[in-house]
Every structure is written in C-alpha cells, then in structure tokens.
Amino acid sequence: MDFPQNMSMEEAFALAEAEAKLQQALNESRERFDQAALPDRLNEDWRFGRPHRHAAALAELFDTPSCGEARVLRAGECAVPVSAEDDDLRQTEMLMPTIGSDALLGLHLQQFGAGYALYIEEDTKEPIVLEYSTDSFYAPSTYIMVAPGVKAEIEERHTGNAAESALFATRNIHVAEGAQLRVSLRSSGFARHMSITNIQNLGGRVSHLTQHSSNAWTREETVAEIYAAGEGTETRLYSANRLTGSEVLDQHTRQVHHVGGAASDLLYKNVVDDSATAVFAGNIYVAPGAHHTDAYQSNRNMLLSEKATIHSLPGLEILADKVRCSHGSASAPMDEEQLFYLLSRGIPRQEALQLVAEGFLADATNRFYAAETND
Amino acid sequence: MSLIIRNLHARVKDGAEILNGINLEIPKGEVHAIMGPNGSGKSTLSKVLCGHPAYEITAGSVEMDGQDLLSMSVDERSRAGLFLAFQYPVEVPGVSNANFLRAALEARLPKGEEINVVDFYKQLRGRMKELGMDTKFTARAVNEGFSGGEKKRNDVLQMMMLEPTYAILDETDSGLDVDALRVVSDGVNAMRAPFRSFMVITHYKRLLDYIRPDVVHVLYKGKIVRTGGFELVDYIEAHGFDFVRNEEE
Numbered sequence: 272m273d274f275p276q277n278m279s280m281e282e283a284f285a286l287a288e289a290e291a292k293l294q295q296a297l298n299e300s301r302e303r304f305d306q307a308a309l310p311d312r313l314n315e316d317w318r319f320g321r322p323h324r325h326a327a328a329l330a331e332l333f334d335t336p337s338c339g340e341a342r343v344l345r346a347g348e349c350a351v352p353v354s355a356e357d358d359d360l361r362q363t364e365m366l367m368p369t370i371g372s373d374a375l376l377g378l379h380l381q382q383f384g385a386g387y388a389l390y391i392e393e394d395t396k397e398p399i400v401l402e403y404s405t406d407s408f409y410a411p412s413t414y415i416m417v418a419p420g421v422k423a424e425i426e427e428r429h430t431g432n433a434a435e436s437a438l439f440a441t442r443n444i445h446v447a448e449g450a451q452l453r454v455s456l457r458s459s460g461f462a463r464h465m466s467i468t469n470i471q472n473l474g475g476r477v478s479h480l481t482q483h484s485s486n487a488w489t490r491e492e493t494v495a496e497i498y499a500a501g502e503g504t505e506t507r508l509y510s511a512n513r514l515t516g517s518e519v520l521d522q523h524t525r526q527v528h529h530v531g532g533a534a535s536d537l538l539y540k541n542v543v544d545d546s547a548t549a550v551f552a553g554n555i556y557v558a559p560g561a562h563h564t565d566a567y568q569s570n571r572n573m574l575l576s577e578k579a580t581i582h583s584l585p586g587l588e589i590l591a592d593k594v595r596c597s598h599g600s601a602s603a604p605m606d607e608e609q610l611f612y613l614l615s616r617g618i619p620r621q622e623a624l625q626l627v628a629e630g631f632l633a634d635a636t637n638r639f640y641a642a643e644t645n646d
Numbered sequence: 647m648s649l650i651i652r653n654l655h656a657r658v659k660d661g662a663e664i665l666n667g668i669n670l671e672i673p674k675g676e677v678h679a680i681m682g683p684n685g686s687g688k689s690t691l692s693k694v695l696c697g698h699p700a701y702e703i704t705a706g707s708v709e710m711d712g713q714d715l716l717s718m719s720v721d722e723r724s725r726a727g728l729f730l731a732f733q734y735p736v737e738v739p740g741v742s743n744a745n746f747l748r749a750a751l752e753a754r755l756p757k758g759e760e761i762n763v764v765d766f767y768k769q770l771r772g773r774m775k776e777l778g779m780d781t782k783f784t785a786r787a788v789n790e791g792f793s794g795g796e797k798k799r800n801d802v803l804q805m806m807m808l809e810p811t812y813a814i815l816d817e818t819d820s821g822l823d824v825d826a827l828r829v830v831s832d833g834v835n836a837m838r839a840p841f842r843s844f845m846v847i848t849h850y851k852r853l854l855d856y857i858r859p860d861v862v863h864v865l866y867k868g869k870i871v872r873t874g875g876f877e878l879v880d881y882i883e884a885h886g887f888d889f890v891r892n893e894e895e
Contacts, residue, residue, distance in 0.1 A: 607699065612736035612788075615696050616750040616804060617724035626749060630740025630787065637740070 289356060296361060297381060304333060304377030310490075316371025319550045319582040320521030325463060325488055329375065332408055332437065337382040339409025339438070344400040349391050353412050355384030360414060363443055367469045370492045370523040370552075375465060379410050379441050386411030386440075391423045398424040403440065406433035413442040417450040417475065424453045431460035431486070439465040448474035448499060453639070455480040458489065465490045470506065472533075474499030478507040480639040483520055494525045500532030500563075509639045510539040511632035514547035514579075521550040524568075528555070531562040531591065537569065540635045542628040544575040552584040555598065557591045564594040572602035573631050575624070605631075647711045648673040649812050649843060654706035655868075656694045663704065664690045666868035672812070675840040679854055679879065680847045682865035683887040688847045689733055691865070692816045696730045697723055710812060725754055727811030729804075731818050733847075735797040738788040743800065744770065746788050747807050754808075773806045776836070778829045794821030802830050806837065813837075814845045819853035831856030851883040866890045 278286070308314060309330060310322030343350040353360055361383055369376050387401055403411045417423050429438050438461055446452050452475065458464045464486045470477055472495065483489045495506045506526065514520055526535040541549040551570040572581045585598035605627055613623035649672040656665040664687045672678045682688050694701050695708060697720040708715040715723060738746065747770065751761050771781050777799050789797045798818055805813055815834070819827055834844065834857050846857055854862075854876070862879055864872035864887070871890055872878060881889075 606736075608736045609738050611698055611720065612732070612738060613741075613746070613749075614720035615724055615730055616746070616808065617721050617753045618746075618749045619721050619753055620719070622749060622753070623721070626741050626746070627738065630738055633740030 292358065293355065296383075299365075300377045300380035300383075302377075304374050304381065307374035307377060309374050310371075314371060316523065316552070317521075319548070320490060321488070321519050321548070322490075322521075328437075328463065329378070332439070333378050333381060335408045337385055337410040338407050339385065339403055339405030339411065341386055341411055342402040343387050343389075344402070345395075345397050346389060346399045346401075349389050349393075350399075351388045351390065353384060353386040353388055353414070360388060360412065363414070364412060364441055367441060367443065367467060368494045368496070368525070368527075369467055370494065370525060372465070372467055372490070372492055375439065376441070376467060379412070379439055379467075382410035382439075383412065385409065386413050388414035388416070389425065390416050390418075391421055392418040394422045395424050398426050401425065401427045402430065403428070403438065404430040404432055405436055405438055406431075407435075408437045408439075410439045413440065415442070415444045415452070415454065417446050417452045419447040420449040421447075422451040425455070427454070427456045429456070429458040429461070429464065431458075431462070431464070435462045437461060437463040437465075439463075440467075442466060442468040444468065444470045444477070444479075446470070446472050446475035446477045449503065450475035452477045454478070455482070455639070457482045457484075458486060459484045461486040461489070463488050466492065468493045470495040472497045472499065472504065472506050474501060474504050476503055476505045478509070478639055480509045480511070480636065481522075482510065482636075483512050485518075486520075487518060489518075489520045491520070491522045493523070494527065495535060496527045496529060497533045497535060498529050500530050504533045506533070506535040507638070508535070508537040508539075509635040510541075511635040512540075512549070513542045513544070513628060513632065514549055515544045516547060517545065518547045519550070520548070522552070524551075524553040526553075526555045526566055526568065528557045528561045528564045528566060530558070531560065531564055534565040536567045538571070538635050538638060539569070540571045540573075540632050541581075542573045542575060542631060543579040543581060546576070546578040546580075548580040548582070550582045551600070552586070553598065554586040554588060555596050557589045557594050557596060559590040561591045562593040564591065564596065566594070566596045568598040570600045571631075571634075573628060574602060574604050575628070649711075649845075650709040651695075652707045652709075654691075654694070654708060655704040656690065656701050657704060658700060659702050664701075664868050665694060667706070668865075668868070668870055670863065670870055672843045672845060674811070674843050676860040677838065677844040677846060677857060679859035679862045680845060680865055681849065681862065681879070681882055683890070686865045687868040688865055689816055690868075692730055692733075692814045692845070692847060695723075695814065696720060696728060721753070724750075724808075724810075729808060729810030729813040731798070731801040731805055731813065731815045733816040733820065735789050735801045737790045737792075739790050741788050742785050743788055744784040747804065750804070750808060770807065773803055776806070777803055777833050778826075779803060795823065795826045798822055799826065799830060802833050806833060809837075811841065812843050812845070814847065816847045817849070818846075819848055819850060827853065828856060851879050854879050864890055866894055
C-alpha cells in the first residue's frame with residue numbers, strides 16, 4: 272500500500288485498517304456467494320421462477336463492475352450517497368433476511384457502495400423521488416430511516432436503458448414509532464431485475480407498493496418485520512403488475528410478526544398475458560407468543576391467454592395462539608360479462624381489455640394511495 | 647329507417663334453441679313493448695341483438711338502418727347506434743364511471759380526437775341531476791357496490807350520455823321503487839324523438855304506464871305470438887299470460 276508522504280503515522284494506520292476491513296468484507300461476501308447455492312429450480316425458494324436460465328449470467332455479474340446513475344429529487348439534506356466505507360450500512364446489508372437469495376446478497380455486498388441513504392426527520396411535503404438507471408449492470412442500495420412521528424412519501428424508480436440492462440437493488444426501510452411511510456418501487460426495462468427489500472416496522476404505519484413492467488425477468492423478495500404493536504401500527508404490502516410476452520415475475524414475501532397485537536396486510540395482483548409467468552410465494556410468520564396478531568395475505572391473478580402461467584403459493588406459519596390470520600389465492604380469466612359490458616358501450620376490444628385489466632390492478636394501487644399519509 | 651328482425655333463430659352455444667323465428671320491425675320514433683312469461687326469450691333477444699358471445703344465431707337476419715347488424719362486432723353495433731340497458735348491469739371494479747363513459751364517447755369520435763373534458767363533466771353532472779344521482783358516482787367504479795336501483799339508473803345515465811338511435815331496455819323497472827321508476831321513466835321519455843326508437847322489455851304494466859308504448863308484442867317460446875296496442879297490456883295485466891299458453895299449446 273502506498274501512503275501519501277505528508278500522512279502522519281496515525282493516519283496511515285487508520286487508512287491501512289480501513290483498507291484491511293474493506294478487503295475482509297469483500298472476502299466475506301465472496302465466501303458468502305461461493306457457499307450459498309446459486310438460483311436453482313430444485314431449490315424450493317426458486318422453483319417456477321426459471322432461475323436456471325439466469326444462474327450463469329448472475330454469476331458473471333459478480334465480476335462485472337456496478338455502473339449506473341443515482342438521482343434523488345426533493346430530498347433536501349436528508350439524502351446521503353452510500354459509500355463503500357460505511358461499515359454500519361454494510362453491516363445492515365449483511366444482516367438482511369433473504370428468501371433464498373443468500374448467494375445474490377453476497378454478490379450485492381461485493382458491489383457495495385452505490386445508492387442513497389435517506390434520513391427523514393421532517394414530514395415530506397412532496398414525495399421524495401429516488402431514481403436508479405443503467406444501461407449495463409447496477410447494484411444500488413437504498414436505506415430509508417423515518418424518524419418517530421414523521422410522515423414521509425417516497426417513490427423509488429429503476430429504469431433499464433438497454434436490452435441487456437440488469438439491476439439488483441437492496442432496500443432497507445426502518446419506520447420508527449408513530450412514523451408514517453408510503454413507499455413505492457417501480458421498475459421497468461430490464462433483462463434482469465432483482466430486489467431484496469427489508470421493512471422493519473418499529474411501531475409506525477407503512478404502506479409499500481411494487482410495480483414491475485417490461486422486465487424480461489424479475490425477482491422480488493420483500494420481507495416485512497414487525498417489532499412493535501399498538502394503536503396505529505400497521506404494515507401494508509401491495510403489488511400490481513401486467514406481464515406480457517414471455518416475461519417472468521417471481522415474487523416472494525414474508526410478513527414476520529415478532530410481537531403480538533400488530534396488523535399486516537398483503538395484496539399482490541397480476542394480469543398475465545401471452546406466455547408470461549407469474550410466481551407468488553408468500554408467507555405469514557407469527558412468532559411464539561405473538562398473540563392477537565391480525566395478518567392477511569392475498570394473491571389475485573387475471574389470465575388473458577391460455578399460454579400464461581400462474582404459480583401461487585400462499586402460506587402461513589403460526590406459532591402463537593389467539594391470532595387472526597388468513598390467506599387466499601385466486602386466478603381466473605377475465606370476466607366475459609365485464610368485457611361484454613364495455614364492448615356493448617362501443618369501447619373497442621383492445622381498449623376494453625386494457626380498462627378491465629387496469630381496473631383489476633387498481634384495487635391494489637388504490638389501496639396503497641388510500642393509505643394514510645401527509646396529503 | 648328501422649330495426650328489422652327477420653326469422654331470427656338463436657340458441658345458447660351448444661344448447662337448446664331459445665329464439666324460434668322472430669319477426670319484428672321497429673320504425674324510428676316508436677316505442678315497442680315486449681312482454682312475455684318467464685323463459686320466453688325476452689332477455690335472449692336483447693343480448694343476441696347486441697352480440698353476446700354466449701349465443702349463436704342459427705338462422706335469420708337483423709337490419710339496422712339498412713346495415714347488417716349481425717355481421718358487426720359488439721362494439722361496432724353500439725357505435726352504430728344500438729344500446730342495451732341490462733337487466734343485471736355488470737360491476738366493473740377499478741374503472742370509474744367517468745372514465746368508462748369518456749372511453750365510450752371517445753370511441754365515437756374520429757381517430758385521434760378527444761372529448762372536451764369540461765363539457766363532458768358538465769353534461770354528465772346535468773344528466774345525473776335529471777336522474778337524481780349523486781355526482782359522487784362519477785368517481786366510483788362502474789356499478790361496484792351500487793344497489794339494484796342505482797345500477798339501473800346508471801345504465802339509463804349511460805343511455806342518456808351515448809344518445810343511441812335504438813335503445814333496448816331489459817326489465818329496467820325491476821329493482822326500482824315507485825319514485826325511482828318515475829325519475830327513470832321521465833329520463834327515457836325526454837329522449838323520445840322521431841329519430842330514436844325503444845324496445846322496452848317488461849313483465850309489468852306499471853313501467854308502460856310511464857313509458858307509453860306505440861306497439862305491444864307478446865313473446866312466447868321464442869316467437870312473437872301477439873302484436874297489438876296498449877289494450878294488450880291491460881289484458882295481460884288482468885288475465886296473465888295463460889291465454890297465450892292455452893292458444894299456443
């Protein structure tokens with residue numbers, strides 16, 4: 272290691288120590304990547320999502336430099352670029368729970384050092400908009416920390432600008448007691464889009480929406496962990512997607528109730544056309560002793576083509592008594608009577624199909640926007 | 647110019663024949679009532695005319711102002727001037743009433759043209775007021791969570807906005823209380839014009855007391871078996887449909 276000539280001995284030691292720490296972190300992420308299984312369709316957490324078609328490409332990403340543009344609008348001073356040297360943030364990422372993507376998290380840690388941390392200590396007057404875009408491969412991290420009692424609205428957008436664009440985002444969202452957060456993630460235009468989101472609700476109200484469009488392959492993992500109960504503690508997870516062509520959307524969710532007396536709700540809806548595939552695997556986990564939990568999970572799909580495929584695997588894992596938990600799944604073609612009604616008013620077929628499909632998805636987006644925030 | 651139905655036979659796809667040779671002509675400017683016992687094919691006739699995919703035509707023809715109606719798609723029939731107020735209006739979740747009507751009106755404009763939004767809302771609110779509807783219904787999803795009466799009013803609202811040439815009202819009176827029946831009938835009557843016709847399907851005289859028909863037909867087992875004036879309505883009200891059954895069996 273070369274040190275600048277005017278550097279004191281103490282400074283040189285500190286720099287060397289930081290360099291060593293970083294190298295150690297990189298080695299650890301490499302080990303993690305090597306030890307964990309790459310996505311494989313025989314793995315329960317990856318079946319149906321056609322991971323075998325992407326495993327080799329994902330392994331290549333390990334040595335591909337992360338390259339993209341990050342922009343944040345209307346955030347004031349609360350936005351801080353993520354730095355490779357920030358040990359706290361790296362540590363947070365290392366501890367993120369995944370639903371089968373442990374190898375990929377190792378990959379992401381190797382690329383660590385892009386994205387934004389948002390420390391929100393005042394109500395947002397307008398939504399903060401966070402944009403990540405790339406024409407190659409980008410691996411940003413987002414940290415959102417909403418202070419107690421603060422109301423915030425955040426829109427995160429991911430845009431792929433080239434046919435082979437790939438983006439792999441990790442998102443850590445902390446909602447403090449009494450805080451209210453409405454946060455969305457919209458991605459479009461990627462050959463491969465991956466996201467691992469961890470929401471930690473410490474006694475606030477959080478509403479989360481994902482919308483993916485025009486991605487050839489999307490893998491979404493969303494884990495919501497609920498650590499506090501009481502009046503006004505609520506976690507809502509929504510998703511609304513329209514899939515066409517041969518797109519694959521592979522969504523995995525977990526609602527983790529660590530304590531009793533809290534409510535969570537999930538509604539994931541997809542309209543699946545052509546030969547596209549939608550996978551939903553959801554789980555509600557209620558920890559031992561988390562009594563009086565009120566949790567709901569629903570996956571609804573509309574099929575527009577005989578070649579479209581849906582795999583829906585809702586699940587419950589309840590280790591407490593006295594809980595109210597339910598899950599549901601329904602997949603069906605478009606209601607012919609609804610379509611006929613629109614056609615009978617002179618609306619052309621393509622437009623009628625579009626309206627009915629959008630109406631179907633609007634159930635999820637409307638609930639997201641109806642969630643209480645600062646407007 | 648008129649709606650002319652000739653020897654129309656239709657059945658539920660792969661099922662029994664329901665319409666067995668209907669002959670009917672409704673000239674412009676006239677209101678024709680279609681009455682008949684349950685299962686006689688009244689609703690089937692209305693759906694077949696609009697092109698419902700559950701039915702197939704096995705014989706006959708329908709001409710609307712000289713155009714071959716049966717060769718047109720469902721949406722083309724509507725844009726050509728045909729309208730059906732449904733017996734059971736359909737709920738369309740997530741699609742607001744206003745957007746739905748805008749899409750229907752814009753479909754009638756030349757390609758690329760859009761309706762004037764201010765004029766549209768002005769007209770929509772005016773029509774809603776005439777029908778005694780709360781303007782909050784503009785933002786609500788089409789018929790979703792509406793009561794039976796509200797759905798029927800909403801269908802009549804669509805008719806008023808789309809201004810069809812030939813309107814079919816399929817049991818529009820069912821589910822309406824006396825006051826709502828009057829309001830809806832007033833709306834229909836206000837639309838009566840020399841360039842517009844109505845086919846009013848009903849079981850009961852009470853609707854026809856408000857919307858006075860020019861001609862009354864009785865449909866039985868998929869055929870028009872009687873045609874007359876208002877005296878036929880009075881006779882059915884007094885004696886039921888047994889006379890038709892007795893004559894036809």
